[in-house]
Amino acid sequence: MKIAVISPLFSRSAQLMKELTSFFPDVKHNADNTLKTKADIIAFLHDIDIAIVGREEIDDEILSACPKLKMLSRYGVGLDNLDLEAMKQRGVELGWTGGTNSNSVAEITLSLMLSLIRNLHIATTLLKQHIWKVNGGSELTGKTIGLFGFGHIAKRVVELLAPFHCTILVCNRTHNEEEALKYGITYASKERILEEADIISIHLPLTPESKNLFSTSEFKAMKKSAFIINTARGGIIDEEALKTALKTGEIAGAGLEAFLEEPTHDWELIDLPNLVCTPHLGGNSKESILAMGYSCIEHLKTFCAKK
Template structure:
């Protein structure tokens, strides 16, 4: 069997590549991150039986050009970059386990909450530029947190917030009252969360329904002292509207892990002092990289019985 590792993160991990090599002898990788176009991906996947895919877009055009492909093993948690209907139509199996990087993303979400509300990012930037300004912000303890989405990552965020005794409001498509009682959350409408939350954290998949769900109207409805965090997918926040909200003081600050276009093109946005921005690294702790990688290997080896 011929296996292709599309994602550079997996490709660069000596431990994961060795582990994959224990199951398969014919492996190609993308450690140099040279696959920039759809044509590059199609050429790379020729004659391949199984592939490890990260955030790369895999559509029906690519799948149709790779008739030998039998399984895509997803390195990560989101599935919005894969054409699942096309895979089903062509009999290509999805190897995927949810929650493999949930602790990693939840930890960075908590770090954003603390950095924003305690004014750490702004104070650090000012001091590095020679300005000593003492403003310790507010305490996270006892604040109202609004979570949009309640999957594995959001649940882990709630667990990490337990010592802070926050009020947790959750906007979710489905309501499970047993889970609400277990985690000590309250399901709420979008409107209530926008009005009451001190910090909003996004944990939704990118879908037609969630695209630009946070636009100018949403920011106008939030407290001027409130913060918003997106560690999910770019496109859920209207970045132009966010830029205006941050510039005009409609909200106090934001942290973005994901952007509509990556790397982000709007230099004016990422230069704003009240924005923390990171290059989609939330799920890429050392522990998470290995957990996601071993999950991929397990799906491939189980499928091919290696």
């Protein structure tokens, strides 16, 4: 079996590469992050049987140009970058385990909530400009939190919020009353959450239904004192509408982990003082990097054991 690692993050981890090569000695990797185009990826994979893929988009064009490819092991949790239907039609198996980075992303979500509601980001920025302005914001304790999506990450967010005694409203496609009792949540409509939530946190995949789910009308429906956080995927928030909402005070602030284009170059958005932003590092803790990587390796071992 010829194996390749497309993901630069996996490729640069000495610990993961050591573990992988202990089972599969001959492995191509992408530590230098040289795969910039679809043609680069095709050239890299054309004679490969199994690949570990990160956020790189793998579509039918790539799959058709790499007929030897029989399995993709996803390094990460989202699957929106993979053409799952094309994989199925071409007999390419998927190795994937959900929730491997849920704690890492949930911690970033909680940190964004605290940074926004306690005014930490703005106060820090002003102080670094030698401006002493005391504004401690509001306490997170007792606030109403609206969650869109209720998968592994959202559930972990609820667990981390437990000491803050928040009211948790959840908008989700399916309702599981046993889970509602277990986590102390209330299922609610999109409209109710927009009206009542002090903080909205997005935990959805990017799909045609979720694209631009939050745009001008949604921001107008939110409290002016409310915040919105996206640690999921870029494109779920309409970034142009968000810029307007932040500039005009339609909402109080936002926390973004994910952007429509990554790396983003929308400096007009990034420079807004009431935006807290990170370069999509939520699932990038040391612990998460290893957990996702070991999961990938296990999927490879399982696949090869069947052959």
